[in-house]
Amino acid sequence: MLEIEGLTRRFGDTTAVDDVSFEVREGMLTGFVGGNGAGKTTTMRMVMGVLGIDAGEVRWAGRPVTPQDQRRFGYMPEERGLYPKQRVLDQLVYLARLRGMADASAREAAERHLERFGLADRATERLQALSLGNQQRVQIVAALLHGPTALVLDEPFSGLDPVAVDAMADVLREHAAAGVPVLFSSHQLDLVERLCDRLVILAAGRVVAVGDADELRARGPLRYRVVLDADTGWLRDVRGVHVVDVDGPTALVEVVDDGAEQVVLREAAARGTVREFTPVRPALADIYREVAAR
Numbered sequence: 001m002l003e004i005e006g007l008t009r010r011f012g013d014t015t016a017v018d019d020v021s022f023e024v025r026e027g028m029l030t031g032f033v034g035g036n037g038a039g040k041t042t043t044m045r046m047v048m049g050v051l052g053i054d055a056g057e058v059r060w061a062g063r064p065v066t067p068q069d070q071r072r073f074g075y076m077p078e079e080r081g082l083y084p085k086q087r088v089l090d091q092l093v094y095l096a097r098l099r100g101m102a103d104a105s106a107r108e109a110a111e112r113h114l115e116r117f118g119l120a121d122r123a124t125e126r127l128q129a130l131s132l133g134n135q136q137r138v139q140i141v142a143a144l145l146h147g148p149t150a151l152v153l154d155e156p157f158s159g160l161d162p163v164a165v166d167a168m169a170d171v172l173r174e175h176a177a178a179g180v181p182v183l184f185s186s187h188q189l190d191l192v193e194r195l196c197d198r199l200v201i202l203a204a205g206r207v208v209a210v211g212d213a214d215e216l217r218a219r220g221p222l223r224y225r226v227v228l229d230a231d232t233g234w235l236r237d238v239r240g241v242h243v244v245d246v247d248g249p250t251a252l253v254e255v256v257d258d259g260a261e262q263v264v265l266r267e268a269a270a271r272g273t274v275r276e277f278t279p280v281r282p283a284l285a286d287i288y289r290e291v292a293a294r
């Protein structure tokens with residue numbers, strides 16, 4: 001398990017990361033979300049040891065992380081950082097060898113991964129000849145080649161087409177299933193919601209929420225969709241609920257006072273047939289907006 005404990009980093013007067021703590025557990029995909037400048041990249045850089053820490057600690061397998069541990073992690077930095085003029089396969093083999101792989105197994109792993117990401121026929125081209133999306137795929141391969149013990153990926157899905165997004169998602173799931181802790185940042189909340197076992201939401205350098213998608217949704221407002229035979233305008237006069245939307249026989253109400261939904265249901269039944277009365281779970285994007293704005 002990767003443990004981030006009280007990490008803090010300042011740049012001049014700005015505290016970019018402020019006492020951030022969370023865990024990236026084995027077998028789980030942990031999504032790291034937060035608005036621009038929230039501190040995700042700075043946190044990931046500290047986890048990887050490429051940026052100094054002002055306070056706090058990164059722990060791996062129950063003890064302070066070492067550079068040797070970090071060398072075995074798979075990292076996809078925000079700045080990417082492959083060599084534009086070097087040929088794809090040569091570059092991947094070179095990077096894998098830096099991480100301790102023998103030449104033959106590095107080459108075999110690189111070819112296998114390139115095939116997986118649909119790049120087998122581009123292996124001998126220079127990186128700069130590839131589209132940005134394909135360069136991104138190569139970057140992903142570079143992070144995966146050496147059989148990483150943990151994955152720390154900064155926006156791995158950005159710029160990928162839907163086919164590559166699926167390939168990437170499969171690869172992350174496979175690594176998680178094999179027991180590798182996976183942390184990735186993303187602005188694509190729908191994707192995060194679909195993929196992640198756990199989410200860490202950062203705002204202005206601080207962790208504002210941690211949990212699985214259901215736990216986070218449960219923190220959101222409790223809403224009910226009400227569909228009757230007749231107009232639902234009367235709901236505006238029911239105490240303890242806030243009417244979010246009314247459209248003829250259909251309404252969306254938010255429960256403000258505990259148990260007020262029972263009043264709504266009773267009153268609705270007293271007025272005729274209740275066609276629908278269902279709780280509406282907020283989308284992760286709504287929860288995100290709420291916690292990030294606090």
Ligand SMILES: Nc1ncnc2c1ncn2[C@@H]1O[C@H](COP(=O)(O)OP(=O)(O)OP(=O)(O)O)[C@@H](O)[C@H]1O
Binds near residue numbers: 014035038
């Ligand atoms: N090298 C640096 N020097 C000065 N300030 C920095 C540096 N790196 C980051 N910052 C500041 O730290 C804060 C957090 O930035 P960071 O890049 O970690 O956020 P982020 O969550 O990754 O944002 P984004 O989603 O836009 O990539 C920002 O205010 C940023 O301007």
